[in-house]
Amino acid sequence: MAVLVVGGAGYIGSHTALALKRRGYEAIIYDNLGAGHAELAPGFELIVGDISDASKLAPVLRRVNAVMHFAAHAYVGESVVNPRKYFQNNVLGGISLLNAVLDSKVRKFIFSSSCAVYGTPAKVPMSEDLPRVPVNPYGVTKLIFEQALEAYGPAYGLGYINLRYFNAAGADESGTIGEMHSPETHLIPSAFEAIRGQRPALDIFGDKYPTPDGTCVRDYIHVSDLAEAHVLALEYLAGGTSQAVNLGTGRGYSVREILSAIKRVTGREVSSRMAPPRAGDPAELVADPTRAQELLNWKAKRSLDEIVATAWKWDERVRPTPK
Ligand SMILES: NC(=O)c1ccc[n+]([C@@H]2O[C@H](COP(=O)([O-])OP(=O)(O)OC[C@H]3O[C@@H](n4cnc5c(N)ncnc54)[C@H](O)[C@@H]3O)[C@@H](O)[C@H]2O)c1
Structure with missing residues (x-):
């Protein structure tokens, strides 16, 4: 086919x-x-x-x-x-x-x-x-x-x-393809840009949301x-x-939890700064993935750490950290 x-x-x-x-x-x-x-x-x-x-x-x-x-x-x-x-x-x-x-x-x-x-x-x-x-x-x-x-x-x-x-994230495990958006607006590759000094710092858009740490939660x-x-x-x-x-996975992570995962997986600290909340940005977007499981027999298998690790591997290949 x-x-x-x-x-x-x-x-x-x-x-x-x-x-x-x-x-x-x-x-x-x-x-x-x-x-x-x-x-x-x-x-x-x-x-x-x-x-x-x-x-x-x-x-x-x-x-x-x-x-x-x-x-x-x-x-x-x-x-x-x-x-x-x-x-x-x-x-x-x-x-x-x-x-x-x-x-x-x-x-x-x-x-x-x-x-x-x-x-x-x-x-x-x-x-x-x-x-x-x-x-x-x-x-x-x-x-x-x-x-x-x-x-x-x-x-x-x-x-x-x-x-x-x-929220799609991560890259193929082979390291041969991955995310290449320009400009980059997605959280994980934007955080990598901040690690490398390719942007001054990662903007965190609001920390007063009704979520456990105040930052937006996404799936x-x-x-x-x-x-x-x-x-x-x-x-x-x-x-x-x-x-x-x-x-989606059915599990949400806040912006701060993503930055912690990046530190855990890459060993690198993301410099961040507070920015005003963006209009129309909901506090929390998390899927109920039941229908995908029932109809398609599909369930997300890969963890947040695998997302970060594969994204970092790809990103280091296409935009390596200056030595
Ligand atoms: N990335 C996410 O987290 C996300 C979340 C929800 C939905 N989506 C949707 O998934 C799809 C793919 O997203 P992505 O992140 O891979 O985006 P992307 O920009 O990487 O890929 C879109 C591709 O479509 C091509 N394209 C755009 N307009 C075209 C046209 N007129 N004719 C021919 N090709 C055209 C672009 O060149 C590009 O290769 C989009 O429809 C997007 O709205 C993405």
Whole structure:
């Protein structure tokens, strides 16, 4: 079986292409390299193209049985100041891709959604039936695409899974691929930049939240666990019905707990400083992963220390600490 990994030269898509290959699937990567990197697609067929380019997509869609859609802009803050960019790519571009899929024979579609569709949750841990009330334009674009799939699915016989990721982190154990965002906004690689003096200090956005140590709590999920869930979702779609599924560990860690884990694993202290809380940043986002376990037989296997260790190994390779 062949799978088109759209946005597969990015962080999560590249790990998923590798997980597909390890399970014996053929993965073809399609990416405009706007935020992706050809180095993250070693040994894969890489087609450089945009999701809005239907004529480029048509021939490759004839060669695959399923599509996984990772391609999107994914900076919450940027989506607030430049929503046009987000609606253009994540909604208009995304729907254009979806229509190209419908015009092909492919009827299996897996979408990279986000816990951002829930907004500020009324209860934690968060199950899939919570109301979807996103609090920023990025989350709105993810919700709109989910709703498009919910309409297209039954109307056109398209099987889909909306995978709602919590905080992806870590890198493949081989050390060959990992996170390469620019600018970097994710906590763990940002902390590594602070360790190396590539930023003055790590900003901690608020310490007066109603959490045990006052800093925000998030559910950090190893990117290889996420990637393996995509393979299981694909296999589930062979007979199962379309679904939304949370992908998280069910255990949250505060910003301070992450900094302690970094110290424990790397032996390095992260210099940090307090910064004002960010608007719309919920105190706690933690998945209830029950549905993923029941439907996909999936459970996150890798620990926080494995997340930090693999991320550090990768980061030291691509941005080594100056001697
Ligand atoms: N990283 C996380 O923690 C997280 C959490 C929740 C959801 N997500 C979602 O998962 C997906 C992947 O995230 P990521 O962290 O790997 O991001 P990423 O930026 O590393 O990867 C996205 C890839 O899509 C490509 N792309 C973007 N627009 C495109 C277009 N118009 N045409 C072709 N290719 C295009 C980029 O070049 C990039 O390679 C995104 O949809 C994101 O919204 C990520």
